[in-house]
Amino acid sequence: MDKQTLASEIRELKKQRNAVILAHYYTSPEVQDAADYVGDSFGLSKMAAELDCDTLVFCGVRFMGESAKLLSPEKTVLLPAPEADCPMAHMVEDGFIERLRETYDDLAVVCYVNSTARIKALSDVCVTSSNALAVVSSLPERTIAFVPDRHLGRYIAEMLPEKRFILNPGCCPVHDAMLAEEIKALKAQHPEAKVLVHPECNEAVMALADYAGSTAGIIDYAVCDEAKEYIIGTVGGVLHQIERKTEGSGKRFFLPATKPTCADMDLVTLENVRDCLAAGAGSVYEVAPAPDREKVRARASLVRMLELSE
Numbered sequence: 001m002d003k004q005t006l007a008s009e010i011r012e013l014k015k016q017r018n019a020v021i022l023a024h025y026y027t028s029p030e031v032q033d034a035a036d037y038v039g040d041s042f043g044l045s046k047m048a049a050e051l052d053c054d055t056l057v058f059c060g061v062r063f064m065g066e067s068a069k070l071l072s073p074e075k076t077v078l079l080p081a082p083e084a085d086c087p088m089a090h091m092v093e094d095g096f097i098e099r100l101r102e103t104y105d106d107l108a109v110v111c112y113v114n115s116t117a118r119i120k121a122l123s124d125v126c127v128t129s130s131n132a133l134a135v136v137s138s139l140p141e142r143t144i145a146f147v148p149d150r151h152l153g154r155y156i157a158e159m160l161p162e163k164r165f166i167l168n169p170g171c172c173p174v175h176d177a178m179l180a181e182e183i184k185a186l187k188a189q190h191p192e193a194k195v196l197v198h199p200e201c202n203e204a205v206m207a208l209a210d211y212a213g214s215t216a217g218i219i220d221y222a223v224c225d226e227a228k229e230y231i232i233g234t235v236g237g238v239l240h241q242i243e244r245k246t247e248g249s250g251k252r253f254f255l256p257a258t259k260p261t262c263a264d265m266d267l268v269t270l271e272n273v274r275d276c277l278a279a280g281a282g283s284v285y286e287v288a289p290a291p292d293r294e295k296v297r298a299r300a301s302l303v304r305m306l307e308l309s310e
Contacts, residue, residue, distance in 0.1 A: 003030060006270045010034055013277035017076075019055035021273065022047060022068075025215045026265040027059050029240040034270060035059060038241060040215040041067075041113050042128035046306060048072050057276060058287075059268045061086045065287040066117045070299040077287040078276040081267035089115050091148040091170030097122045100145045100166060108141035111301060112149045114172070117290040119147060121297035126305040129199055129214035132156050135308045136163070151175065155199040155212065174260050175200035178233060182256035183208050186231045190254065196221055197233030205233055222246065222253070229253075235260045 014021065022044050023035035032038045037047050041064060048056055048068035055076045058065045063086050065079040097109055097119075111123035112132070120126055127135045129152060136144060136156055144163050146153030148170030157165035178201050187193060187208070194210040196218045206212055211221050215238050222230050223245045229252045232239065236259050243253065276285035289295055 003270060006274055007034055010270070010274050010277060013274065017055040017277055017280060018053050019057055019078075019277060020051050020053045021057040021059060023059035023268075024061075024064065024237075024265065025219070025241055026235040026237040026262050027268050028237065028266065030270055031059050031268050031273065032237070032240055034273060040128065040130060042130040042214065042309070043216055044068075045071065045113065045128070045302065048075075048077075049306065055277075055280070057273060059273060060084070061089075061264050062287075063089045063114055063116060066290065067113060067120075067302060069287045069289060070117065070120075070295065070302055073289060073295075073299075076281045078280070078283075078285045079287055080269070080272040080276045080285065081264075082284055084264040084267040086114050086172075086264065088112075088148055088170050088172050089119075092119050092168055096168060097145065097147065104143045104145075104166075106141050107143045107145060108136075108139045109145045109147065110136055110139070111147050112152055113302075113305075115148055117294055117298045120301045121290075121294040123147070123301045124304070125308065126301045128305075130216060131305065131309040133159055135305060136160060138308050149200055151202060151206070152199045154203065155206065171202075172200040174235060174262055175205075175233075176202050177258075178202065178205050178256060178260060179258065180204035180208060182258060183231060183233060186254050186256065190229045190231070190252075192227065193229035193231050193254065194225065194227045195231045195233065201233055209233070218242075219245065222251070227251075231256075233260070235262050235265065237262075237265065 021035040049071040057078045061084045069077040109123040145166045147168040150167045153167040196211045197209040199212045222242045
């Protein structure tokens with residue numbers, strides 16, 4: 001089926017379901033173009049809580065759909081690719097947080113939103129790469145347990161030397177595997193290019209950055225900055241929005257030779273966006289509510305994040 005016919009079917013099903021489609025920057029260009037809103041995890045989290053609709057279609061991975069359901073329990077939340085998951089979300093060892101709570105009196109457990117509802121429920125507050133510095137800065141506790149991403153945790157720790165950080169050994173496999181040598185090779189070819197990277201990247205790549213920030217931050221920097229060439233150190237899907245917003249500017253953008261690709265995000269297609277809307281509530285695409293006790297505590301961590309980010 002051609003894309004125009006698929007897009008027409010999706011629009012009609014959206015009307016029937018009173019649905020809104022949210023897509024992460026890492027999804028494919030055609031999925032982003034079919035969405036009502038495109039954003040990073042922080043922007044989409046806020047959007048999910050505020051939208052007036054009956055159904056949310058979340059074009060992303062499972063933790064994003066779970067977070068949307070926690071913030072909007074009255075809405076039907078659908079994941080076009082229910083099998084799309086985030087490996088990092090599961091990288092907190094059982095008992096890790098409990099042991100830290102037994103050891104430290106002055107402890108705040110800060111949970112990157114790329115995590116399961118269970119880990120969010122064990123935490124004091126969630127963060128995203130957009131708001132982690134602001135949220136952690138505002139916490140009264142001196143000792144910060146940062147889970148699950150060690151790279152984002154290290155990046156925030158470097159900017160807050162007055163606090164003591166305990167880092168969990170998790171990471172995003174895509175950003176962790178990015179090669180500094182490939183960034184250097186691009187820099188040799190384009191010496192005037194600025195290097196923009198996501199703080200999930202490994203330390204060697206971060207050391208080369210002119211700017212480190214969330215996907216939304218990377219887009220904003222590329223759009224507003226005056227340079228003409230940029231090396232982008234994050235998942236390639238972000239280029240769709242950057243190139244759309246800088247069209248006609250003469251700016252050029254380069255990805256590492258090993259293109260950063262999220263296989264789970266790539267599972268989201270126009271076909272399964274259509275299929276999940278057609279199936280609706282009660283289908284395999286629907287995100288089920290978390291267990292009651294977990295749901296209350298996980299939602300509290302997300303709500304506190306939104307409050308501290310205002």
